[in-house]
Amino acid sequence: MTLLAPSILAADFSRLGEETRAIAQAGADWIHLDVMDGHFVPNISFGPAVVKALRPWTDKVFDVHLMIAPADPYLAAFAEAGADAITVHVEAGPHIHRSLQTIRGLGKRAGVALNPGTPASMIEPVLDMVDLVLVMTVNPGFGGQSFIGSALETIARVKAMTAGRDIDISVDGGITPETAGPAAQAGANILVAGSAAFKGGPDHYAKNVAAIRAAADAAGGRDGVRC
Numbered sequence: 001m002t003l004l005a006p007s008i009l010a011a012d013f014s015r016l017g018e019e020t021r022a023i024a025q026a027g028a029d030w031i032h033l034d035v036m037d038g039h040f041v042p043n044i045s046f047g048p049a050v051v052k053a054l055r056p057w058t059d060k061v062f063d064v065h066l067m068i069a070p071a072d073p074y075l076a077a078f079a080e081a082g083a084d085a086i087t088v089h090v091e092a093g094p095h096i097h098r099s100l101q102t103i104r105g106l107g108k109r110a111g112v113a114l115n116p117g118t119p120a121s122m123i124e125p126v127l128d129m130v131d132l133v134l135v136m137t138v139n140p141g142f143g144g145q146s147f148i149g150s151a152l153e154t155i156a157r158v159k160a161m162t163a164g165r166d167i168d169i170s171v172d173g174g175i176t177p178e179t180a181g182p183a184a185q186a187g188a189n190i191l192v193a194g195s196a197a198f199k200g201g202p203d204h205y206a207k208n209v210a211a212i213r214a215a216a217d218a219a220g221g222r223d224g225v226r227c
């Protein structure tokens with residue numbers, strides 16, 4: 001079964017705790033937390049204090065996606081705040097190996113993210129250090145953007161590169177019941193969805209999550225690795 005990781009970027013920020021619990025109870029496998037710094041990406045979201053405040057609301061895996069540069073000075077703070085997986089962008093700095101080493105040293109799952117314009121080969125030298133590859137299917141910084149189809153090729157390349165390894169492939173950006181199938185078919189086993197998961201308010205969350213997951217599974221999505 002493909003895993004669903006709703007992004008709380010699309011939740012009601014005035015009730016983030018309740019929203020996190022509601023989407024967890026609606027069938028989310030992981031909770032995706034988008035951290036933006038207004039520097040690496042042209043938007044600002046939230047930092048470790050919010051991650052910490054949300055931690056008591058669910059025991060689901062907290063999948064923290066750092067869109068910040070530099071990332072290294074903040075890794076320990078996110079680990080202490082309750083992140084289970086921490087993903088850094090390969091484009092965010094010159095020391096990706098050090099960042100991944102630090103994340104693993106903190107006892108967390110280490111993820112590396114690729115923007116739509118970045119070749120998959122960029123992460124080849126660090127695959128031994130990685131538990132998760134996150135392929136962006138929008139340019140990072142905002143929710144609600146359209147899926148960039150050319151990034152499916154990146155997912156397929158990452159799948160081929162990681163064959164035989166225990167590495168999750170996550171896809172992030174513009175995931176809907178329509179795009180979930182092609183993403184899963186290309187090799188993603190974790191689907192991040194913001195707008196499509198939170199669409200319509202709490203009464204719709206279970207239906208939204210089920211629709212995205214069903215589309216991925218129908219397309220032959222592979223098993224997600226649970227942590």
Ligand SMILES: O=C(CO)[C@@H](O)[C@H](O)COP(=O)(O)O
Nearest residue numbers: 140141143144173174194195
């Ligand atoms: O990292 C990001 C955006 O930079 C994502 O996690 C978005 O938050 C996904 O939102 P939708 O595209 O599903 O609305």
Ligand SMILES: [Fe+2]
Nearest residue numbers: 034065172192
């Ligand atoms: Fe994200």
